[in-house]
Amino acid sequence: MNQDDSYDLIIVGAGIHGASLAYYSAQAGQRVLLIEESRPASGASGHAFGWINASALSGPVQQFAQSVIDDYRHLQAELPSFPLRWSGELTYGVCPENHEVPEAGLNLSALQPVTISQDEIRALEPNLAHPPSRARYTRAAGITAPSEAIECLIQAAKGFGASVVCDCAVNALLVENGQVVGVSTQAGNRYASNTVLAAGLGTLDLLARHGMHLPIRPSPAILIQFDVAHDFLNGIVSNAEMEARQAGARTLIAAEDYIDDTQENGPSAIALRALDAIRGQLNGAHSIALRSVAVGWRPIPADRLPIVGPMSEYGGLHIMSAHPGLTLAPTLARLLSQELITRIATPLLSQFRPARFHV
Numbered sequence: 001m002n003q004d005d006s007y008d009l010i011i012v013g014a015g016i017h018g019a020s021l022a023y024y025s026a027q028a029g030q031r032v033l034l035i036e037e038s039r040p041a042s043g044a045s046g047h048a049f050g051w052i053n054a055s056a057l058s059g060p061v062q063q064f065a066q067s068v069i070d071d072y073r074h075l076q077a078e079l080p081s082f083p084l085r086w087s088g089e090l091t092y093g094v095c096p097e098n099h100e101v102p103e104a105g106l107n108l109s110a111l112q113p114v115t116i117s118q119d120e121i122r123a124l125e126p127n128l129a130h131p132p133s134r135a136r137y138t139r140a141a142g143i144t145a146p147s148e149a150i151e152c153l154i155q156a157a158k159g160f161g162a163s164v165v166c167d168c169a170v171n172a173l174l175v176e177n178g179q180v181v182g183v184s185t186q187a188g189n190r191y192a193s194n195t196v197l198a199a200g201l202g203t204l205d206l207l208a209r210h211g212m213h214l215p216i217r218p219s220p221a222i223l224i225q226f227d228v229a230h231d232f233l234n235g236i237v238s239n240a241e242m243e244a245r246q247a248g249a250r251t252l253i254a255a256e257d258y259i260d261d262t263q264e265n266g267p268s269a270i271a272l273r274a275l276d277a278i279r280g281q282l283n284g285a286h287s288i289a290l291r292s293v294a295v296g297w298r299p300i301p302a303d304r305l306p307i308v309g310p311m312s313e314y315g316g317l318h319i320m321s322a323h324p325g326l327t328l329a330p331t332l333a334r335l336l337s338q339e340l341i342t343r344i345a346t347p348l349l350s351q352f353r354p355a356r357f358h359v
């Protein structure tokens with residue numbers, strides 16, 4: 001790192017939130033320093049399933065559903081190598097797909113799930129061994145490769161002049177007269193007008209060092225990779241037994257809930273059950289083999305709403321954390337970046353401020 005530089009913005013953490021914020025801020029002409037204690041995508045983001053699931057946003061974040069689609073489409077247009085495919089998503093057996101959703105003919109929006117027939121299911125996913133009579137289909141469901149997406153955002157941010165430092169932990173905040181003026185790292189102090197903690201669960205440690213706290217909870221989930229001989233799925237298939245998608249010609253991935261660490265329900269046991277389920281549900285899938293199973297720790301705000309914006313304890317200090325982060329990050333990053341530059345608080349983020357936990 002250049003010892004003499006000071007920045008408009010220091011971002012701590014190169015997960016999907018930090019990388020997205022670095023991209024939008026550098027694109028807008030900010031002098032950005034992104035600091036990552038390990039390598040980019042080494043936290044929850046690198047273990048994500050990769051589902052851009054805007055149609056599942058509910059409650060106060062539902063307002064972002066269309067922006068999520070639009071922002072990802074813009075990233076696709078701006079960054080030719082950005083990994084994103086609008087694959088669509090098929091759900092059955094886990095929701096009331098036979099009612100409560102409009103019929104296909106009534107659908108006006110790609111975000112709105114529609115009920116489709118068995119023939120339509122077969123046309124979308126010909127390798128399903130037992131297609132249900134009806135399923136819920138959402139056209140505007142996207143698939144991204146999280147690590148590649150983060151790398152793409154970081155390279156683009158660098159192209160706009162951002163500095164990116166990896167393998168360098170931020171140890172503490174630098175505070176002067178009630179203002180965070182930068183960070184202390186293992187490579188020395190770095191200074192900026194604004195500092196954003198986008199460090200996932202690492203945000204908690206940094207806040208704790210300065211007597212602050214936010215209720216962000218670690219929540220485990222399991223990502224499983226399978227070796228496959230060819231493409232089995234065209235989009236995302238989600239049902240009572242599996243949530244799976246293709247991840248390249250030789251890889252199928254599945255996400256599963258974490259139960260516990262026992263022999264019966266631990267990640268390895270769940271992975272084997274997922275393998276059985278997938279073999280049973282896909283035609284010609286007997287040769288599918290388990291490649292890897294990993295547990296990722298999701299940072300989830302206690303009220304499940306994003307935490308975005310200034311900490312009231314110190315000037316110049318901001319937080320960015322949300323779940324599902326891969327879905328929300330570009331939209332939240334774009335809004336936060338604009339706020340930091342214009343210094344005008346956007347009403348779109350007003351329900352998601354850290355201060356709501358300090359009343």
Ligand SMILES: Cc1cc2nc3c(=O)[nH]c(=O)nc-3n(C[C@H](O)[C@H](O)[C@H](O)COP(=O)(O)OP(=O)(O)OC[C@H]3O[C@@H](n4cnc5c(N)ncnc54)[C@H](O)[C@@H]3O)c2cc1C
Pocket residue numbers: 012013014015016017018035036037038039040041042043044045046047048049050051052053168169170171198199200201202203206220221222223255256295296297298299320321322323324325326327328
């Ligand atoms: C199995 C699984 C499947 C998922 N599937 C989906 C999905 O399909 N769609 C979706 O939208 N979401 C999904 N999620 C959730 C999503 O992964 C998270 O919401 C998101 O990745 C959180 O991103 P983040 O940038 O906040 O945190 P992280 O990705 O954890 O990034 C934080 C970064 O900060 C770094 N860091 C920490 N402390 C410091 C420090 N002191 N100094 C410097 N750097 C530091 C870490 O090394 C890390 O790289 C899934 C999660 C899991 C585990």
